[in-house]
Amino acid sequence: xxxxxxxxxxxxxxxxxxxxxxxxxxxxxxxxxxxxxxxxxxxxxxxxxxxxxxxxxxxxxxxxxxxxxxxxxxxxxxxxxxxxxxxxxxxxxxxxxxxxxxxxxxxxxxxxxxxxxxxxxxxxxxxxxxxx
Amino acid sequence: xxxxxxxxxxxxxxxxxxxxxxxxxxxxxxxxxxxxxxxxxxxxxxxxxxxxxxxxxxxxxxxxxxxxxxxxxxxxxxxxxxxxxxxxxxxxxxxxxxxxxxxxxxxxxxxxxxxxxxxxxxxxxxxxxxxx
DNA sequence: ATTGTAGTTTATAATGATTCTAAAAAAGTG
DNA sequence: CACTTTTTTAGAATCATTATAAACTACAAT
Ligand SMILES: [Mn+2]
Ligand SMILES: [Mn+2]
Ligand SMILES: [Zn+2]
Ligand SMILES: [Zn+2]
Numbered sequence: 001x002x003x004x005x006x007x008x009x010x011x012x013x014x015x016x017x018x019x020x021x022x023x024x025x026x027x028x029x030x031x032x033x034x035x036x037x038x039x040x041x042x043x044x045x046x047x048x049x050x051x052x053x054x055x056x057x058x059x060x061x062x063x064x065x066x067x068x069x070x071x072x073x074x075x076x077x078x079x080x081x082x083x084x085x086x087x088x089x090x091x092x093x094x095x096x097x098x099x100x101x102x103x104x105x106x107x108x109x110x111x112x113x114x115x116x117x118x119x120x121x122x123x124x125x126x127x128x129x130x131x132x
Numbered sequence: 133x134x135x136x137x138x139x140x141x142x143x144x145x146x147x148x149x150x151x152x153x154x155x156x157x158x159x160x161x162x163x164x165x166x167x168x169x170x171x172x173x174x175x176x177x178x179x180x181x182x183x184x185x186x187x188x189x190x191x192x193x194x195x196x197x198x199x200x201x202x203x204x205x206x207x208x209x210x211x212x213x214x215x216x217x218x219x220x221x222x223x224x225x226x227x228x229x230x231x232x233x234x235x236x237x238x239x240x241x242x243x244x245x246x247x248x249x250x251x252x253x254x255x256x257x258x259x260x261x262x263x264x
Numbered sequence: 265a266t267t268g269t270a271g272t273t274t275a276t277a278a279t280g281a282t283t284c285t286a287a288a289a290a291a292g293t294g
Numbered sequence: 295c296a297c298t299t300t301t302t303t304a305g306a307a308t309c310a311t312t313a314t315a316a317a318c319t320a321c322a323a324t
Contacts, residue, residue, distance in 0.1 A: 013272070017272085052275070054273075054275080055274070057311070073207050075206070091251075105245075106244065107243070116232065116262060120264070124258065125258070126259075127205050130248060147291075148290095169281085184304070
């Protein structure tokens, strides 16, 4: 299994639950956005083994903490996560409630001129809301 | 009362609850960010009259719908609102859990190059997360 | 392999922000 | 005032998320 090392190197034991979730999230060239609920559905469909909802939450948060997932800042009833952890931005289609990636090249360079004493910038994220 | 007309013109009856919330939110030169809970606290302190939590929610959502408040897209346990409804951006201090305004002049012009068929841009918001 | 231990999973309960409900109160109209 | 519509309200319901604590598992040391 290709994810065993990745998990071990992160200090996470490669359990079968985590490996299954790795397969769903990372075993593809395309990155994507998802909610916990959507991930839960994929897990159910994929195999006859079910993973406890608590474990799905735990795993997603563990992966986020390790930098394998990003949480997308958006006001929605559910939290969105992103398997694309590179710096990039998003369209949010208000009607469809769907996120669409915006590469850095789709958005000019963003230069934050204001500085806050004793704080440093961790991330700069642009959210572009779309309507019909 | 200076807010009676404003409310009437919006098709909202100027009730004493709405007027009191108007005073708290708009009777100042400075704009600010708040959660429903923080607004609730201010209401309690301000007067001996209490407003039902449901009414606070109703009023804030009504004002948002009329364009007198903006919801700030951020992942927090509580929803943040902004009395500054002009186009502007935010720092989010992760430690303090506080929002700080970023004027458009503090952020260069943002040019979204990608277009989505049949959709138009409603807003462009930058969130800059700060850490120590 | 057997044991011991820390880490993980799980079902379930708890939490808490937000929304819903339906009855009472207030506002607007004439 | 009489009538209609809107609003307020307390409390219940919702629901995503987190906490709990017991069972299970990975894994290293014996
Ligand atoms: Mn989370
Ligand atoms: Mn809302
Ligand atoms: Zn993305
Ligand atoms: Zn602001």
